[in-house]
Each structure stands twice: as C-alpha cells, then as structure tokens.
Amino acid sequence: MGDGLNRFLGDTPLRVAIKLIVVSLLVGFAMHTFGVYPTDILFWAQDFIGDLWRTGFRALGRVGDYLLIGAVVVIPVFILIRILSWRKS
Structure with missing residues (x-):
C-alpha cells in the first residue's frame, strides 16, 4: 500500500x-x-464565466442576424434558379 x-x-x-x-x-x-485574495479569484472566475455566457449568446444572436440577411438574398436567387431550370426540362 x-x-x-x-x-x-x-x-x-x-x-x-x-x-x-x-x-x-x-x-x-x-x-x-x-x-x-482567494475570494478575488472566485469573483474573477464568476465574472469571467458570466461574461463568456453573455458574449456567447450575443454571438449566437449575430449569427441569426447574418442568417436572415443572407437568406433575403439566397432564397430568392435559389427560387429563380429553380424556376429557370424547371422551364428548360
């Protein structure tokens, strides 16, 4: 042992x-x-995790904005291409 x-x-x-x-x-x-002091380290860790949490969700919100902005262009172009290729067949 x-x-x-x-x-x-x-x-x-x-x-x-x-x-x-x-x-x-x-x-x-x-x-x-x-x-x-040890309590400072704990508070710093808590603040870091809280900031990371808020920033992460803010970044996800921006991804959603980018998705909507891109979809405004991509979806009509996709539909137009499908309509034009459908007429050829």
Missing part, C-alpha cells in the same frame, strides 16, 4: 507535505504582496 501511495503522490507523503507547505507559503506571500 505504501508503494502505491508513493507512486500516486510522486514521493513519500512527508516530503510531499513539506513541499506543499513551502509552496503554499510562497504563493500566499506573493498573493498578499499583490493584494490578491
């Missing part, structure tokens, strides 16, 4: 715990220095 745990963690549990503590201290110090 110990070998499986070591293989999963990549090292012994004690060494992994020490590495995680050191990295956590460094990241915590850097975040505090720059004035970034």
Whole structure:
C-alpha cells in the first residue's frame, strides 16, 4: 500500500507535505504582496464565466442576424434558379 501511495503522490507523503507547505507559503506571500485574495479569484472566475455566457449568446444572436440577411438574398436567387431550370426540362 505504501508503494502505491508513493507512486500516486510522486514521493513519500512527508516530503510531499513539506513541499506543499513551502509552496503554499510562497504563493500566499506573493498573493498578499499583490493584494490578491482567494475570494478575488472566485469573483474573477464568476465574472469571467458570466461574461463568456453573455458574449456567447450575443454571438449566437449575430449569427441569426447574418442568417436572415443572407437568406433575403439566397432564397430568392435559389427560387429563380429553380424556376429557370424547371422551364428548360
């Protein structure tokens, strides 16, 4: 069981715990220095997903506009071509 745990963690549990503590201290110090807190990250992620959601639906609305504008030209041309080819046969 110990070998499986070591293989999963990549090292012994004690060494992994020490590495995680050191990295956590460094990241915590850097975040505090720059004035970034975990709640800020959560709010940024929430805002990003909300903006992406709204922008995505806005883009879909534009696709619908392009479809209607193109259909105004394409459908009459298609009907005209079908009528002209129908008269030849």
